[in-house]
Amino acid sequence: MNNSGRWPEISDSTLEVWLHLLDSMSWLLPAPIIAINRSCGSHLLVLGTNASAKPYISKGSELPLLHTYCAQTLQDGVKTVVPDGRATKRWQNSIPVKNGFIAYIGLPIFWPDGEPFGTLCALDTKPHTWPFSSEKLIETVAAILTAQLMLMTQLQQLEYRNQQVHALAITDSLTGIFNRAHFFDLAEQELVRALRTKRPMSVIMLDVDLFKQINDTYGHDCGDRVLHQLAQVCQRALRSIDIVGRYGGEEFVFLLPETSLPDAVALAKRLKGLIAAITVEHNGELVTMTASLGVAALQPHVDTIKELINQADIALYRAKRNGRNLVCYHEQTSAVSTDGVGHS
Structure with missing residues (x-):
């Protein structure tokens, strides 16, 4: 210019x-x-x-x-x-x-x-x-x-x-991060690279705990600001090679190239802490939130992003069933996929 x-x-x-x-x-x-x-x-x-x-x-x-x-x-x-x-x-x-x-x-x-x-x-x-x-x-x-x-x-x-x-076509208008469709486009590319190079890759699924109560108590405008603030905080915590997208509603998905399961779990714990520290002001009241997170790492038998996300999703819902505000991970114990999970 x-x-x-x-x-x-x-x-x-x-x-x-x-x-x-x-x-x-x-x-x-x-x-x-x-x-x-x-x-x-x-x-x-x-x-x-x-x-x-x-x-x-x-x-x-x-x-x-x-x-x-x-x-x-x-x-x-x-x-x-x-x-x-x-x-x-x-x-x-x-x-x-x-x-x-x-x-x-x-x-x-x-x-x-x-x-x-x-x-x-x-x-x-x-x-x-x-x-x-x-x-x-x-x-x-x-x-x-x-x-x-x-x-x-x-x-x-x-x-x-x-x-x-x-930018409008690939971005979620509410949160400013990638929408689901573009996340999957990028994730598929990363999966091909990880399978070809045999390098580690992990996925985190995140769900805001009791988000419906936030909407019902404070209104949808406040709920929207909660989601926007959460997305921005999480995005700042990631590396430039990491990919985050809005999966739907109050669910978010993170793809972490070159990341092992222990490192992904450590990041999930950090995200959980950052989210718990978020406050959103609404009519003079500070609104807080927590999140549950599920983690899964790429395994030899996994060859689709949907399968990897499904494993992280299983761990996520185990975290919610176990009391919310937890990090759980999918654990591969044999050649056959199991539902074994750990939590912290």
Whole structure:
């Protein structure tokens, strides 16, 4: 983005196209210097020039804007034509004339909202009566550059909107974490990786205890804030490689790559403590909550995410049956899956 934060940066590939355009103009525009300049406050940044301009000026040069032909072009917002700056009182003592640039023709280039981007100009070191064909050429190219800036801006806005649509499609609107569908998409990818590399992976299922009582006592708005706060607290406790999603209602699911069962249980205990410390203010009263968690680790016989989550779900409901606010884990004791669980 540019300094205003609203416009796209000019890419290197775009600048390369502009340089070729300036060189092509040299065949039709009899001037040693043809340049595209960016307005940068009190200076002009030379974005590109034709090849013949190199003895005089180069790409990347910063030039003072005050008392220059380009300053007049930007101020007026229209074409500026100077056949011989020495013959006009206005330009006799100007910086361009003092530096030997006698003749000038330039047009402003605009951002879509009319804010000046810079100038397209040609300069000569000798007096020059700019023919009609030269004026039409530079007008046409300036219009092309302005149109390209508009297209670049529209493409940037389209990309931003597409990102917004994508974010809405994968995010749970209440909690700000991944929705169930996107969680499963990511989890399936991680499962394939874990099976291929034979690396550990675990899942935690979490359910807010007695959440219906919170809704019934304090209202659904308070319940929504409870879920949002819980999701944010849990997300901050995770690593960048961990994945958390809203499974449904007051249930959340965590996928933990490169995590053994003991490490997953340790994280579940930590999450349980963090959740118990959450308070949500409602009409001057502090609402608290607890959660039950079930943990399962990937085993050789497990080859689907649904199966792994089901094991964590079994452990979760054992935690709820055993009194809530507990962490239970699915324990594999033989080649055949069992319902053996532990809790803390």
